[in-house]
Amino acid sequence: MMSVTPIPAFTDNYIWLLRQDTTPQVAIVDPGDAAPVIDTLEREGLELGHILITHHHPDHTGGIAELVERYSPRVIGPANPDIDGLDEHLGDGDACRVLGRRFDVLSVPGHTLDHIAFFASGTPPLLFCGDTLFAGGCGRLFEGSAEQMFDSLARLAALPEDTLVFAGHEYTLANLRFAQAAEPENPLRDAFLRECQQARSLDRPTLPSNIGRERQINPFLRAAEPGVQRAVAQQGDTGTPLETFATLRGWKDRF
16 A cells, blocks of 8 residues: 655645555655655655656755765656756656556646656555646646646546645645635635645645545636636636636736
8 A cells, every 4th residue: 555645845845755565665756855855764764766756846856866876766757858867757658667556647738848747546546746736726837838737737637536636835725715716606615725724723734635626626627617717707818718727827826
């Protein structure tokens, strides 16, 4: 049975730690900082076998060199030559096996052009989506277009509803406050906000979310919903779901 736990880093990053009960070998996702990973591995007597990378931003890659020097893990990431230390470059449709479990690679450009996500089917399905899909939100468009992000999110939203969503940041409360403006009447979102406020008051993570919940509460997956379109119409174009999404993303940038 694979378990996933967060290693907090910086102010709001999560480095995800994957382990199997039967082995001390583990994998991590997006180590922007080596220090908290080393602390965890040494404290718990774990062996680092793999590093998975979703995209090239330093807060997701900055710890690679130190971890490779210390533990010699296999490093797997997107086909971007600017990411130092990768042993294996993967693109859409590729797969890798980590801790005995197959992870399929999905290309999800938008936040960056090289962004990939790792999806493992099974019970439960697992999604490591970096800065593409957040609980209640999505990533900024630093390199890609609104159309690319719209298509990437649609692809993730089509995954099984019980898929656990392991995003790269603890942005949930801010995302849900924006979601209240973007879709004022959504009781499921409001209930989730209360749940997340309670979790954060106890210093607990709000992640993972799941795909079924995100379809219900995340305005960036709900651009075709009348309630979202009415709210977004006050900010700009809403003629098509893509136009609504583009206006919504610009509104969030200013929110």
